[in-house]
Amino acid sequence: MEKKVRTICFDCHSKCGVVLTVDDGKIVRVEGDPDHPVSEGILCVKAFSAKEINEHPDRLKYPMKRAGKRGEGKWERITWEEALDTIEKKIREVCEEYGPQSVIISQGTGRGSNHFLDRLNNTWNGGGKVWPTHVCLLPNLAQTHVTYGRMFHPHEACDYRNSGSIVTWGTNPIRSRQYSGLRILDAKRGGAKLVTVDPVFRDIAAKSDLWVPVRPGTDGALAMGLANLIFKSGYYLNAKDLLTTWTNAPFLIDNDQQMMLRENAISDVGDAGEEHYVVWDENSNGPAIWYPETESFDRENVQPALEGEFELTLVDGTKKMFRTALQQYKNEVSKWTPEEVSKVTWTPEEKILKMFEIITNPTDGKPSLLTAYLGACMMTTNALQSGRAITILQLLLNPPLDDKGGILFNTFWEFMLDPKITAYDRVPEKLRLGYDKHPMYTQVYGKANIPGEVWKSMITGEPWPVKVMISVANDPLGCFEDSKTVHEALMSDILELNVNMDYWLTPGGELADIVLPAAHWSERTGVFDEELYPEPCPFIIPQIAVDPPGEAQDDWYFQRELGKRFDPELWPWESSEEMQLWRLKEFHGVDVTYEEAAKQGYYVVYGGEHRVTKQHEKGLVKFMTPTAKIEIYSEQMPAYGYNSPLPSFTEPFESPYSTPELYEEYDLCLTTGGRDYPFYHSAWTNIARQRIIEPWPYIEVNYEDAQERQISDGEWLWIESPRGKIKAKARVTKGIIKGAVSMARPNYKDACPELNLPGFGWDQANPNILIPSYGCDPGFGAAPMRSSLCKISKFEQ
């Protein structure tokens, strides 16, 4: 008897709606769900593996504990009870002897489990979390938060369909979040022009009107060069109202101090004036004071000058010139002529000019949008400053704020970090490894441990030992940079209990002491992260379609069962359905039974037709920056260790210009991590349906670079960096900037027996072997996965 079940594929963050046809307990057909408000019925290849994954013989079916030495490969089946008993006992012992900071929980990309995993982390008041958020998502969010004072993703919460031009900047929405790819292609049908900035020419570039190749890690220079052209042409004056009214662009700055001018520098008002700022009022031809606390000036009818330099008298009687923030930025970017940009980014000048022409001439005068979400500003030495340059460039293009065709303020992004679900309020502040190293990450945005410091503490026991690690939906050997160090850490005796919950026994799982079997999306309910959708943000109730194999359970089961042993009040639920309903009620205000919710399928409480526009004009959204304005000029950046309150360009830590001696040997600019259709991070290379599409690890090599090295398409190459050596097949292409090479994200760890294809384990074809944890972004610690140096050589050399 066939039945159709509505659910969600969460093999990646797109979380597309799926309708599975189930017959006699088995999946027989996979279809998209046209009712899903975000995916609208589209699917990619990954969803079609549902049956293969559900029925795969290698699925973990039972909890197991290791029976020999760690990594020896000997396992003994145990019950869930025994597994949970062992884990609980060990955590209690460790918390008693060493403190909760010695228990670490890791996750990978995190889908549907983030909030409750955080809650588990915080259940024993430890907050020991190691996530890849130092490289992914958060670097982008942190700089947009510094700028806008809101946690949302302006580079993604864009109304693409109503725009006139879209730049995909180091990001490929067709592969990394299909709902945006869908909307961008729809925008193209509506006449919008597309531009792709990327070292590599892929499908998104092929559908764009212009491909702008850049040397990996140099996007900030391009963004500043475009800002310069926008200033020189006067185009920025279209944004005069936006910049003057909603940003601190007109605020006077004291550039020597890298600070905005304060009221008490020019008036004897004492401490009160420390939090008040100064503009030049064109109406009264003198300074006016801005009070962030009341969001008002000290007088009526102030017309702040957007640019210029003005003389003011300080309290000690001396006179000094002060520029507006915009004037300062205008001056600073003036050196970034197309010629100078081209020298740095290796982009032909005419392409820079063509890009400028397109973004300043959007079709039908509709808005001009940039998306760098999961893009250029994430994984380089200059990640956040590059991101700031792109974010500010977007503002200079005069996007509608929270309105049609523009950037949308999705305020519910804060759900992700809300203590009501994450229990962050239980976390002791300073107990994080690397606390002072990258404060913007450990202390503010990530509230997590620096991965490199976690491995160090497992190896050395300093500053305190990590004794327990629990990985949920994470293969640490595939996830993090500097894989060799991760391996050494997981093998160390200081780490006494290593737990890994996954669908399979991954290379990371092979080093575990206990492995737990996880349920796949067709086998579970309970997944949200609705805040990661752009607009609308539906809350989804996926239905269980088929049974998981053996005793596999969803992540929430594990989190709940372990959590309630420590704090039953924090984990009052008996089922994942209950947890789902709790979230729906507490965060969306919808109080229904599970049957009603399942029937409804999707709730769009925020967004869609309920969406309020221009919330900032209605006082519904405030920019929670020190100035209560969108900050073009941010004092927070130098406070976090960056070299300027404005965007700036720094060479990647390893590059032809920053390390010329190294470049003599490692003569190619390496970018890694690009998305492939059939896989997702280090997963699915064992799935025949997916592996058949890209059977071998590959490295994209420029056609001319290949010829110079006599490299033929498909031949095996060694790829080496100062960190290590891996292999991949050459993919010779005209579609990559000369001097750069690109390795996609998957590490091909699994064999695929059905296709007789080999696995490459954790270290043979894993780009993360080549990437260090140093050379990262200073304030945030974003590891340089997208810009480092390497060399390639033929196998027989």
Added chain:
Amino acid sequence: MAKKVGVLVDLDYCVGCYACQSACQDYYQLPVTETYMRVINNKPDIVDGEAQMFMAPFPYRLDKCAYCLEQEGEAPCGKICIGKALHVDEIEKLEKLANESDFRTLLYQ
């Protein structure tokens, strides 16, 4: 006699993502090595100094497309296409679509 069925691809919107290939494989429960809708992703080329790339599905068996269309009303491959670039229909209707479009199309008949 049933009208002849063909396949139209909007070349400027196909991204070569293999979803249609997978959908066809799934619908017809074919082994993983086979499909009636094979996606061809060529390599980037340089045309007048600009990079370009050809990608499109190729329907080996239009009779299978016709059967599928008759059974389903709308081909599953076209339904899931991210670029709305794949149309399985009567050839007359596809010709009309092609003539009305101001971008490049490829008609299989």
